[in-house]
Amino acid sequence: MxxxxxxxxxxxxxxxxxxxxxxxxxxxxxxxxxxxxxxxxxxxxxxxxxxxxxxxxxxxxxxxxxxxxxxxxxxxxxxxxxxxxxxxxxxxxxxxxxxxxxxxxxxxxxxxxxxxxxxxxxxxxxxxxxxxxxxxxxxxxxxxxxxxxxxxxxxxxxxxxxxYTDKEFTFGPKLIKDPNNLPYFESLYASCEEIYYRSKTDTAKEKLTMLEEVIEYLKNL
Ligand SMILES: C[S@@+](CC[C@H](N)C(=O)[O-])C[C@H]1O[C@@H](n2cnc3c(N)ncnc32)[C@H](O)[C@@H]1O
Structure with a gap:
């Protein structure tokens, strides 16, 4: 077997x-x-x-x-x-x-x-x-x-x-182009949003902005 x-x-x-x-x-x-x-x-x-x-x-x-x-x-x-x-x-x-x-x-x-x-x-x-x-x-x-x-x-x-762009290095050049990954990025967005509200750092804000772009792109595929 x-x-x-x-x-x-x-x-x-x-x-x-x-x-x-x-x-x-x-x-x-x-x-x-x-x-x-x-x-x-x-x-x-x-x-x-x-x-x-x-x-x-x-x-x-x-x-x-x-x-x-x-x-x-x-x-x-x-x-x-x-x-x-x-x-x-x-x-x-x-x-x-x-x-x-x-x-x-x-x-x-x-x-x-x-x-x-x-x-x-x-x-x-x-x-x-x-x-x-x-x-x-x-x-x-x-x-x-x-x-x-x-x-x-x-x-x-x-x-x-x-x-690769910063967005590709951070979230994956292949992952950000696959619509099957939309739920993953939406849940990542929710946790990054929490981090941003607690920390208010520029890095957290940049991550959120990149994630918004990823989600928008995947939704429109
Ligand atoms: C968590 S196990 C993963 C086992 C298997 N690759 C898997 O995916 O299930 C990690 C293994 O990597 C070995 N390991 C860690 N660092 C290593 C290194 N520098 N060289 C060789 N083996 C290493 C550990 O001894 C351990 O057996």
Whole structure:
């Protein structure tokens, strides 16, 4: 029977192509990676974690599913070991943007052309970092998960580097063009409005103005 994974993890699977050479950084249980191989999405995958206990957890799941010749665990801080293996695509999921940025702040990022990222905070900072490192944002998706909201950001290298506006960095160049996200932005507006009434800061006001524009645009699509 195929491994069951959460909707949050499943939302990432559609971004992986059979010819990607993938490492899942911060794999923990490695369930996503087991699923990717069992479902035939990819033939093999490297999985890394900095925490030996988390990696052990992943190793046990890999062996339980008989996949130790296809899912390869590596004890590693971020992407420090990818110079030794064939990897051009990274999955980094289920964590905050600061940890993701820390992982990507390595000279080994030069080897990577595709990033499948899933963060639950500080998305503006992550988008600005990706842009500085020469990545364009190809897809974005809002993924509710219990009390948390994750955003999937799929980024890659292209011939030219896109220039984003402040509004795009803050709210997502792809998210602000998708009418399905209207309820998300309306609820964000309500919470930003509360913050503005309490703080009366220029930054909060600017955010509200940008959100008004986003909502107006999405309503008229
Ligand atoms: C919250 S879990 C997420 C697990 C899985 N990716 C998911 O989406 O369910 C975060 C994992 O990332 C690992 N981690 C955090 N920082 C890391 C780093 N710099 N390098 C490798 N792994 C890291 C942690 O040890 C932990 O196992």
């Amino acid at each position: 195929m491994t069951k994974i959460s909707d949050r993890l499943k939302s990432l699977t559609k971004y992986i192509s059979p010819d990607d050479h993938v490492m899942d950084v911060g794999c923990d249980h490695a369930l996503l990676d087991i699923y990717l191989v069992e479902s035939g999405t990819i033939d093999k995958i490297y999985v890394g974690d900095v925490n030996p206990n988390a990696l052990q957890n992943g190793k046990e799941n890999i062996i339980k599913h008989g996949l130790d010749t296809k899912v390869f665990p590596i004890l590693s801080y971020g992407i420090e070991k990818i110079s030794e293996i064939e990897v051009d695509t990274l999955i980094i999921s289920g964590m905050g943007s600061k940890t993701i940025i820390d992982i990507l702040s390595s000279p080994n990022l030069d080897k990577v052309y595709k990033l499948i990222l899933q963060s639950n905070n500080n998305w503006e900072e992550l988008r600005r970092f990706l842009n500085e490192k020469g990545f364009n944002i190809f897809h974005e998706e809002i993924v509710p998960d219990g009390k948390k909201t994750y955003i999937n950001i799929i980024a890659g290298r292209d011939y030219t580097i896109d220039k």
